Amino acid sequence: MKQFIVVLLMVTIGFSACKEKRIPIEDQILKIKEMSQLGTVEYTVTKVISASDNQTWFKVGDRKILFSCEGTIKAGIDLSSLSAKDIQTDGDKVTLTLPHAKLIYLNIEPNSIKEVYSSVSILRSSFDVEEKNGLLVQGQKNIEKSVDSIGILQDAEKNAKHLIEAWLSPLNLSNINIIYK
Amino acid sequence: MKSILSKIVFAFIVVGVVYALFKFNVISNPFVSKPVVIDDTPVLVKEVKNIAELFSVCFYDEVIVTAHKMEESTTDKTTNVVGNLIGKKAKDSTQRELVLIVKGRTYAGVDLASLNDDSFAKKDSTITIKIPQPKIIDVVVNPSDVTVFSETGNWTNDEVSNLKMKAKDIIREKAIKNAIIEKSKKKSVSTLESLFTLIGKKKVIVDFQ
Numbered sequence: 221m222k223q224f225i226v227v228l229l230m231v232t233i234g235f236s237a238c239k240e241k242r243i244p245i246e247d248q249i250l251k252i253k254e255m256s257q258l259g260t261v262e263y264t265v266t267k268v269i270s271a272s273d274n275q276t277w278f279k280v281g282d283r284k285i286l287f288s289c290e291g292t293i294k295a296g297i298d299l300s301s302l303s304a305k306d307i308q309t310d311g312d313k314v315t316l317t318l319p320h321a322k323l324i325y326l327n328i329e330p331n332s333i334k335e336v337y338s339s340v341s342i343l344r345s346s347f348d349v350e351e352k353n354g355l356l357v358q359g360q361k362n363i364e365k366s367v368d369s370i371g372i373l374q375d376a377e378k379n380a381k382h383l384i385e386a387w388l389s390p391l392n393l394s395n396i397n398i399i400y401k
Numbered sequence: 402m403k404s405i406l407s408k409i410v411f412a413f414i415v416v417g418v419v420y421a422l423f424k425f426n427v428i429s430n431p432f433v434s435k436p437v438v439i440d441d442t443p444v445l446v447k448e449v450k451n452i453a454e455l456f457s458v459c460f461y462d463e464v465i466v467t468a469h470k471m472e473e474s475t476t477d478k479t480t481n482v483v484g485n486l487i488g489k490k491a492k493d494s495t496q497r498e499l500v501l502i503v504k505g506r507t508y509a510g511v512d513l514a515s516l517n518d519d520s521f522a523k524k525d526s527t528i529t530i531k532i533p534q535p536k537i538i539d540v541v542v543n544p545s546d547v548t549v550f551s552e553t554g555n556w557t558n559d560e561v562s563n564l565k566m567k568a569k570d571i572i573r574e575k576a577i578k579n580a581i582i583e584k585s586k587k588k589s590v591s592t593l594e595s596l597f598t599l600i601g602k603k604k605v606i607v608d609f610q
Contacts, residue, residue, distance in 0.1 A: 252584060256592040257456040258513075264448040275435040287558075294452070294539075299592055307599045314600060324456060325506070327541045330565035335558035349499060349549050349556050351437070356544035358439045366444040379451050383513075388600065390521040391528060 257324050259296035260379035263372050266290050269359035273344075281341025287356065290332040291363055294324040295376035306401075313395040316384065320400050321376035323367050328360060453513040454538055457588035460507040460576040465500065465550070466568045472497045472554045497554025499561070503568035504546040507576035508538045509585035527604040528597060534609050535585035537576065540569045 267289055274282035297318050306317040333356060340346045347355075367373065381398045388396050422428045471494040511532050522529040542565055590607040597605040 251461055252579060252581065253459045253461065254584070254588045255456050255459055256588070256595075259452050259454040259456055259510075262450045262452045263446055264450075266445045266447050268442045270440045270442060271437050272440075273437045275437075278432065279434065290447070292539075294454070296454075296456075299455075299596060302596065302599060304599060307601075309601045316600075325508070325539070325541050326543065327539055328543050330542060330562040330569070333544075333558065333562060346555065349552050349561055352558070352561075353544050353547055353549060355437065355439055360544050362439070363444050370444065370446055375449065383453050387516065387521070390518045391523055391600075393600070 255298075256300040257296050257298050258380060258383070259294045259324050259376075260321070260383055261295050261372060261376045263293045263295075263370065263375075264290060265293060265363060265366075265370070267359055267363055269355055271355050273347075279344065281343045283341065283344050283347060284337070284339045285335070285347055285352070285355065286337040287352075287359070288334050288336050289328055289356070289359060291326050291328040291360075293326050293363070293367065293372055295321050295367075295372045296324055297321050297376065297380045312393060313397070314388065314393050315397045315399065317399050317401055318377075318380060318384075321373045321380065323364075323372075326360065326364055326367075328356075328363075453516070454510055455513055455589055455592060456508050456510040456538065457535065457592060458509045458581055458585040460509070460572075460579060460581050461504070462507070462572045462575050463502065463504045464568050464571045464575070465502055466564050466571070467501075468499045468556075468560060468564045470497050470554070470560075471495070495554075497556075498551060499549075499553075499556050499564060500551040501561075501564055501568065502548040502550050503542055503565060503572070505540055505542045505569060505572035507540045507573055507581060509535055509576070509581045510538050511535045511585070511589045512538075526601075527606065529606040529608060530593060530597070531608045531610055532589070532593070535582055535589055537573060537581065540573045540576075542569050542572070 269287040269289060270285070272282060272284045273279075297320075301319050308315045335352075338347065377400060384398060385396050423430050511534075513532060515533060516530075520531045522531075547565060586609070593607050594605045
């Protein structure tokens, strides 16, 4: 019985001591990447990022913080995916099939982020830089998710059509039909 | 003796079962802080601008930036109050440090918004396009690109923003040193050549203004 208890103890200690610590490794290679994206629209967006830290039962008092931030979103079409089969010419008539517009990037300038309000109870510590950045990351993801709903991609496609038509008209290609895949 | 042993074994089994329940997330640990989630607020569109920017190169980089400042800790403040009362010299402030690992992307390309009819010259099946010189369009450092490696003391939002802006400047400089403009020039030419060749022009010449 004693042996059994010793074995049980060792297994329990071993089980808790051998907890695997996983360090996230970013699979990102630093490099120069060539691209062929035609940016056709830029949206400037604003967002209020607010949070209240009052959901943990054993922490007495709460903390609140409020940021305002501004970001620019650029969208356009990827010209690198164009191939010969996407362009059909018939005399002066050209039918160009373009890929659908996509987000090129969202840029939130660090100095556009303003901490507007912060309130911390006496028994709590104030938000540190890491916590604040975590909240801003949530705000950033929120803006990225809104890309489909604010209509930027539709505007990008419309502008790309006008732009390419304008470029081709001096080449006596006035009969241009631009469609999206 | 036997009853004590059976109680110990029973206690171990109970501990083991509770541990397994936590381990496999069957029940949540009540002593873990709940994550702070931001409120659901709308994204407002402030301005819409039509652009015509040909992005031809993106340079990815990662830099480490550090800021230092002298700040009194709570202990220092207490020591100073006591020191002032008994007439002793106040203790020096403590050095505070903030170390950020910042990933950034530098985009370079050509602003084609100024292209007009005069920018295109056509002769038989050859066209010449005059475009502006390539430039760095943007350096992007978003909150998700920033990792706080070390932090001691209190840092204001402006101090953190300044440090991130410093990182952006370094990333921009490194991109220039890595010949981003020259690469952008080459790639912009090849992109426009491919586009107009596909449309049916046998020869495309791209000139920079």
